[in-house]
Amino acid sequence: MYRDCSHSLDSGATVYPDDPPVNCTPHATHEADGYRVTNLELGSHSGTHVDAPCHTEPEGRTLDSFSIETFVFDALLVDCRQKVAREPIRPADLPEPTDDDLLVFRTGWDTHWGTDDYFDHPYLTRETARWCTDHDYHVAIDALNVDPTPTENATEGEPEGVPAHRKLLGTDHLILENLTNLDGLPRQFRLTAFPLSVEDADGAPVRAVAEY
Template sequence: MTYYDLSHSIRSGMPVFPGDPPVDITPAATVEDDGYHVAALHCGSHTGTHIDAPSHVFRDGSELDSIAVDEFVFDARLVDCTDKSLREPIGAAELPVPDGTADLLLCHTGWDECWGTDRYFDHPYLTPGAAERCREADWSVGLDTLNPDPTPTENATDSEPAGFQAHHTLLGNGLFVIENLTGLESLPAGGSVVTLVAFPLPIAEADGAPIRAVAIDSDGQLDDGPF
């Protein structure tokens, strides 16, 4: 089997959703002064590569620690969305036909190349129709972007869906949202299915939590070239 880490490293100053707590990692103890090294970590529950719980957008939604751990292991199928440009929608017609082989779609936009820049916030997004298509197919969604919905920036337009419609459609129907993936270009295209392990940190009453997202290819037959 071949394992692929699809997670951004957590580090000070990394991108966060506008208004979320900034990430700050500072020494709390050092080998020189204390005989051991400990870092103080300050961050929000939706830091870096992470998974959302229904309670993220619903007052009475489930929290991550109430969900069985096996629910965070997915049969994942890659969708090529690399033709999308700045704030361009991903429509329902661009998603695959459901065939029962996957329970999570990985939307590969290539936007992780913009990580750490202002452009990262002007990512492609799912239309309400695309989110509804995922609901009908019983697909959770993972993306290499900050958000399945448009993220507010000065480049937003009136034609974009307002609020968190994709979040509500998915999280309101027992599906998950995984954000800020990276390295999706390593995974097989053409409808192949890999196992995606996305265990969240065991934070009590969590509305979301960082994950170490790892894709597992059982036969090791991964494409090396572009899609």
């Protein structure tokens, strides 16, 4: 069976604060031109997307430097739905290591897509990111960010900057963000997430599809 785990890209889609907005506007129409073309404006980290190491690392690799088979993952689902807003996901929350190559953190936060609550998601600690790299896992999450996203609800003691990004991307481990529709997936499945073919990309939208 196959399942689409991607959010649709439409005008006004949720993006990281100060990232370019998503706009999908008619360029040509059947009525005026006899055919239809849509003008797309978006940032490289819009919607369900993958981060390349060069997103945070000045000398990091671009997406097109990874072989295409890299984006076909043996995924292991990590259930973190017990986490509340802005609660850290710690190493104690992680499973025993397996031979899979992608940890998919299921927080349930995709249900808040399109609302202000979406920005106050759970996040990975630096130590959790280190555990993932030590066990050679790429990381995916059904939330906006693997690090805490700045909002007025930020709490004292939250990490500054993007330490989880730096740890993962700094060791050539990819990050998938804004997954959705993870309910009912088995603990282990295959996730295909091919990025748009953008030259020297620091990130790109993907069509994330689970096979199980």
